[in-house]
Amino acid sequence: MEHKICIKSMHPAALAAAMEQLGQPPYRAQQIFRWLSLGVSSFEEMTNISKDLRRELDQRFFITKPGIAACQKSKHDGTVKYLFSLEDGNCIETVLMKYEHGYSICLSTQAGCKMGCVFCASYEKGATRNLTPAEIYDQVLWAQKDQNVRVSNIVLMGTGEPLDNYENVVTFLRIVSHPQGLNIGMRHISLSTCGLVPKIEELGRLKLQLTLSVSLHAPTNAIRDRLMPVNRSYPLEKLIPACRRYFEQTGRRISFEYAMIRHVNDTPQCAAALAQLLSGMHSHVNLIPLNHVEGSPLEPSTREDLRAFQNALIKKGITTTVRRSLGGDIDASCGQLRKKAAARKENAE
Numbered sequence: 576m577e578h579k580i581c582i583k584s585m586h587p588a589a590l591a592a593a594m595e596q597l598g599q600p601p602y603r604a605q606q607i608f609r610w611l612s613l614g615v616s617s618f619e620e621m622t623n624i625s626k627d628l629r630r631e632l633d634q635r636f637f638i639t640k641p642g643i644a645a646c647q648k649s650k651h652d653g654t655v656k657y658l659f660s661l662e663d664g665n666c667i668e669t670v671l672m673k674y675e676h677g678y679s680i681c682l683s684t685q686a687g688c689k690m691g692c693v694f695c696a697s698y699e700k701g702a703t704r705n706l707t708p709a710e711i712y713d714q715v716l717w718a719q720k721d722q723n724v725r726v727s728n729i730v731l732m733g734t735g736e737p738l739d740n741y742e743n744v745v746t747f748l749r750i751v752s753h754p755q756g757l758n759i760g761m762r763h764i765s766l767s768t769c770g771l772v773p774k775i776e777e778l779g780r781l782k783l784q785l786t787l788s789v790s791l792h793a794p795t796n797a798i799r800d801r802l803m804p805v806n807r808s809y810p811l812e813k814l815i816p817a818c819r820r821y822f823e824q825t826g827r828r829i830s831f832e833y834a835m836i837r838h839v840n841d842t843p844q845c846a847a848a849l850a851q852l853l854s855g856m857h858s859h860v861n862l863i864p865l866n867h868v869e870g871s872p873l874e875p876s877t878r879e880d881l882r883a884f885q886n887a888l889i890k891k892g893i894t895t896t897v898r899r900s901l902g903g904d905i906d907a908s909c910g911q912l913r914k915k916a917a918a919r920k921e922n923a924e
């Protein structure tokens with residue numbers, strides 16, 4: 576398959592150029608793009624295209640088709656978690672969540688992650704690769720097909736660092752938001768980053784209307800250095816100004832993720848330092864009770880400490896919410912299912 580091109584990774588403009596080279600009219604690219612948005616897995620299914628052209632397309636291009644390696648459905652809230660297997664045997668996780676206003680999906684952008692945040696289950700030494708635009712897109716298409724629903728919101732918060740796979744992620748965003756495809760508007764998409772400053776700046780210049788979530792998790796470099804190795808390259812004095820610029824460039828307020836870790840970042844002093852750090856900024860703080868990861872010494876904050884922290888921020892005028900936790904009975908937080916599958920595989924070998 577090496578010599579063939581991944582057609583689902585192509586933006587409509589690239590597809591149009593490729594069809595023109597084959598001597599096809601412009602509407603052909605639109606027809607193919609629509610079929611791909613419906614989740615077809617072969618050119619044979621594109622019934623409004625001639626057999627000859629289907630055969631030619633099949634010789635030049637391929638259509639990705641992930642397998643469902645595992646699927647768990649929560650009995651409490653309808654959350655569905657998928658472990659998809661990719662062409663090369665890698666597995667990735669996707670979580671489909673049901674809200675009052677529709678379905679939201681949490682996508683992986685890399686197989687594994689090299690950022691090394693100490694509280695996160697996704698980190699595995701060496702074992703990472705970027706997902707192609709098609710592999711990111713497939714998570715939406717196949718979850719939709721499997722559950723027979725339409726996704727209205729996307730969060731890039733699964734395994735991987737989206738800005739470490741910048742080009743593919745931006746191509747995916749352009750594909751998934753295209754009016755002739757799934758047409759999921761940028762305002763319905765959030766991208767979460769651990770804080771790769773140069774890439775935040777590059778993204779800001781595109782002026783996309785998506786929500787940028789920044790995984791902050793600490794109000795000082797001393798604490799953040801311990802939790803997130805990326806802070807040594809891009810400390811708070813670089814990250815926070817980049818976030819301010821992002822707002823100026825896009826007009827979109829930043830959402831800061833803050834996982835509450837008992838006795839590490841949840842003290843009244845931390846709340847005061849955080850309020851100071853974000854003062855005067857157009858931002859929103861999302862407090863997340865830490866998901867305990869097997870084997871980790873880090874514990875979630877108590878409910879009381881979490882409330883006190885939230886109140887302290889609100890008092891200082893900082894919009895702060897606590898994230899609702901879904902899928903607690905199905906390992907729905909990132910990396911957990913994938914880790915278990917990897918462990919099972921190791922045990923079997």
Ligand code: SAH
Nearest residue numbers: 695732735736767768769790832834865866
């Ligand atoms: N690499 C990106 C996106 C993937 S992680 C990022 O760092 O933002 C998605 C979110 O889950 C991030 O905010 C991350 O810090 C958080 N997270 C990871 N492990 C967690 C855990 N054990 N408990 C709570 N939040 C966690």
